[in-house]
Amino acid sequence: MLLAVLRRAFDMVFVMFGISVIAFLIFFATPGSDPSARIAGRNATPEMLAQVRIAFGFDRPLYVQYGRLMQRLFIAQDLTSFVNRGQKVVPAVLQATPVTLCLVFGAAVIWLTAGISLGIVATVFRGTIIDKSLMLLALAGVSMPVFWVGSVMNLITQSRFHDTWLFSWVPGLGYTSFFESPSLWFKTLVIPWFTLSVLFIGLYARVLRASLSESYQEDYVRTARAKGLSESRIMVRHALRTSLITLLSMFGLDFGALVGGGAILTEVVFNLPGIGRLTYQALQNLDLPFIMATVMYSTFFVVLANALVDVAYAWLDPRVCDAR
Amino acid sequence: MTTASNTSADPASKVPEAEQPNQFNVQIANGEASSAFAQKRLFQLRPKDKGNNPRGPWKTAFSRLLRDKLAVASFVFLAAIVLSTASATYYADHISQTDPFQSNLDGQIEINGDPAEIMAADSEGLGLGVTPIGPTWTGQYLLGADAQGRDVAARLLYGGQNSLIVAFASTALCLVLAGVIGTVSGFLGGIVDTILSRLLDIIWAFPIYLLAISLSIVLISTGLQIGPFHIPSNSLLLPITIIGVVYVPYVARPIRGQVLTLAKSDFVLASVCLGMPTARILVRDILPNVVTTLIVFAPIMMSLSILTESSLSFLSIGVQPPAASWGTIIQDGQGLLYTRPLVAIAPGLAIIITVLCLNFLGDGVKDAFDPKAKLRVGKG
Numbered sequence: 017m018l019l020a021v022l023r024r025a026f027d028m029v030f031v032m033f034g035i036s037v038i039a040f041l042i043f044f045a046t047p048g049s050d051p052s053a054r055i056a057g058r059n060a061t062p063e064m065l066a067q068v069r070i071a072f073g074f075d076r077p078l079y080v081q082y083g084r085l086m087q088r089l090f091i092a093q094d095l096t097s098f099v100n101r102g103q104k105v106v107p108a109v110l111q112a113t114p115v116t117l118c119l120v121f122g123a124a125v126i127w128l129t130a131g132i133s134l135g136i137v138a139t140v141f142r143g144t145i146i147d148k149s150l151m152l153l154a155l156a157g158v159s160m161p162v163f164w165v166g167s168v169m170n171l172i173t174q175s176r177f178h179d180t181w182l183f184s185w186v187p188g189l190g191y192t193s194f195f196e197s198p199s200l201w202f203k204t205l206v207i208p209w210f211t212l213s214v215l216f217i218g219l220y221a222r223v224l225r226a227s228l229s230e231s232y233q234e235d236y237v238r239t240a241r242a243k244g245l246s247e248s249r250i251m252v253r254h255a256l257r258t259s260l261i262t263l264l265s266m267f268g269l270d271f272g273a274l275v276g277g278g279a280i281l282t283e284v285v286f287n288l289p290g291i292g293r294l295t296y297q298a299l300q301n302l303d304l305p306f307i308m309a310t311v312m313y314s315t316f317f318v319v320l321a322n323a324l325v326d327v328a329y330a331w332l333d334p335r336v337c338d339a340r
Numbered sequence: 341m342t343t344a345s346n347t348s349a350d351p352a353s354k355v356p357e358a359e360q361p362n363q364f365n366v367q368i369a370n371g372e373a374s375s376a377f378a379q380k381r382l383f384q385l386r387p388k389d390k391g392n393n394p395r396g397p398w399k400t401a402f403s404r405l406l407r408d409k410l411a412v413a414s415f416v417f418l419a420a421i422v423l424s425t426a427s428a429t430y431y432a433d434h435i436s437q438t439d440p441f442q443s444n445l446d447g448q449i450e451i452n453g454d455p456a457e458i459m460a461a462d463s464e465g466l467g468l469g470v471t472p473i474g475p476t477w478t479g480q481y482l483l484g485a486d487a488q489g490r491d492v493a494a495r496l497l498y499g500g501q502n503s504l505i506v507a508f509a510s511t512a513l514c515l516v517l518a519g520v521i522g523t524v525s526g527f528l529g530g531i532v533d534t535i536l537s538r539l540l541d542i543i544w545a546f547p548i549y550l551l552a553i554s555l556s557i558v559l560i561s562t563g564l565q566i567g568p569f570h571i572p573s574n575s576l577l578l579p580i581t582i583i584g585v586v587y588v589p590y591v592a593r594p595i596r597g598q599v600l601t602l603a604k605s606d607f608v609l610a611s612v613c614l615g616m617p618t619a620r621i622l623v624r625d626i627l628p629n630v631v632t633t634l635i636v637f638a639p640i641m642m643s644l645s646i647l648t649e650s651s652l653s654f655l656s657i658g659v660q661p662p663a664a665s666w667g668t669i670i671q672d673g674q675g676l677l678y679t680r681p682l683v684a685i686a687p688g689l690a691i692i693i694t695v696l697c698l699n700f701l702g703d704g705v706k707d708a709f710d711p712k713a714k715l716r717v718g719k720g
Contacts, residue, residue: 035545
């Protein structure tokens with residue numbers, strides 16, 4: 017067991033190292049892109065370019081640059097922005113984290129509840145028109161671009177129906193901290209929560225429906241039925257239990273990816289100052305230290321989620337352990 | 341994020357049936373096996389009458405697909421979408437009679453005989469701003485104008501061309517790359533497999549949007565220089581390459597798992613025992629199975645590509661102006677969202693309909709070709 021955990025930890029470090037190298041190479045060594053040209057600006061003279069190159073250390077070999085960047089990011093934690101000189105990177109990322117966490121956590125509650133209930137209802141009514149229309153809705157949810165849903169939501173709640181009783185409670189775009197005003201915090205996040213969860217509700221309902229109807233073909237469900245168990249008990253205690261394992265592994269990965277900046281489009285559309293929007297702004301300015309920091313941050317969550325899912329999987333489903 | 345691990349985690353569950361040499365079994369199943377004549381024929385290795393053979397796996401799959409009404413309807417719908425976007429030039433020349441790539445701030449059109457400004461001065465507030473004309477529901481400016489006075493309907497068709505081209509080409513690129521990498525990695529094994537699958541692991545763990553965005557932002561500011569070849573920054577090849585590459589691990593990992601299982605399967609073992617050369621085993625035994633999996637992946641990867649392209653274009657790092665795509669038109673419509681919402685809504689509807697059709701088609705193709713495949717639509 018200890019060996020497995022150690023190997024898992026080693027894998028995590030390896031993948032994170034690999035990603036940091038790829039991200040570094042994308043930004044600092046893509047043929048034709050010169051970071052110093054960007055910092056010096058459009059009309060920089062060759063002398064200025066040379067100066068910038070030396071000041072920022074771009075004349076050093078790539079591995080030295082990489083080492084220095086990582087040292088300043090993780091050990092000294094004094095990495096500063098290229099664009100807003102003096103702005104420290106690490107505090108900015110830490111400040112944006114709770115916003116993203118709030119957004120994703122709320123959305124996760126919605127999509128798990130709605131996705132699982134839709135999946136169960138569709139399975140109970142399988143073959144009927146209810147099942148078909150629910151699955152059609154789910155597929156439509158999967159097919160919608162999230163930023164478009166966000167725009168339409170904004171159109172409805174901020175403009176067209178904002179003056180009616182329906183949506184007059186929706187505050188303007190932006191974010192209020194929970195500690196400032198819990199009620200305002202809740203109101204600003206409700207619409208983004210629903211927007212972000214639409215895709216995942218459709219996804220989880222479809223996966224659960226497929227997995228449940230597979231379980232219903234299994235022998236143990238037939239046995240349960242032969243024992244005379246009630247339909248609801250068969251569903252909850254027998255079929256749903258195995259299907260939830262699949263769903264759990266999906267959930268871990270999706271949650272990790274979203275916390276790690278996958279909610280960028282939702283954050284941009286609703287103007288929420290989370291990790292995604294921070295990344296977006298850094299990308300627009302080509303603020304390389306910021307981009308490296310957010311990429312490393314998001315990788316951390318994705319890799320961590322992967323590892324946790326593996327552990328949870330092995331714990332819930334003993335066959336996985338035997339297979340190794 | 342797509343959980344490709346789900347598909348690859350359990351390779352043993354995928355038993356290739358399509359390529360089993362089934363001539364012998366069939367004859368036994370025909371009930372003739374007991375007769376001496378049939379016994380003799382069994383050892384002839386080649387059955388004489390072809391009519392006795394079942395149809396090949398390809399034909400079976402296609403006829404199954406044709407029976408799926410929803411899939412066929414989706415395919416027809418998609419064809420209609422492709423045709424209508426292909427008519428963009430005709431539409432712009434003859435129906436809307438404007439150049440959808442030229443800003444047209446001072447233009448006037450006639451609606452039912454009355455002249456109307458394309459960019460009308462605001463009646464509210466100070467009257468300083470201008471609002472583009474709304475939907476006229478006639479030939480010219482059917483869906484209104486965008487912030488630069490360009491015909492949205494015509495741009496929608498041109499944008500559809502680009503969105504579909506990018507989606508199709510990047511899917512093709514992704515499937516070819518993934519097929520090659522997955523097959524090579526799974527079939528050769530050893531050090532090649534270790535390196536390739538570690539690389540896939542790393543790219544797979546890279547948040548897909550961050551990777552695509554990072555690549556786009558670097559490449560779009562400078563273009564891409566590979567040796568003597570230069571891809572300019574406004575070329576469609578950039579989003580095609582980027583989207584094609586970032587999704588490779590999602591397809592290559594399951595393919596690798598499948599090839600690993602195939603390489604251990606009985607019919608490959610039989611070929612090895614018969615002394616078939618490796619190249620022939622690869623082409624005749626492994627590749628047909630891989631191609632089936634790739635076909636199952638194709639519609640779903642295409643729907644993912646359309647969504648990714650529109651997201652990148654929405655963040656203004658996909659298709660570059662003055663060219664349009666459905667994503668860039670939604671981005672153009674952001675500033676007009678509360679005054680002329682149709683500019684942003686119409687391309688979104690186009691995306692939804694196309695992606696929905698592709699997903700229906702994908703479901704049908706999956707059921708027809710490989711009902712046991714576990715695929716997942718979606719992204720993080």
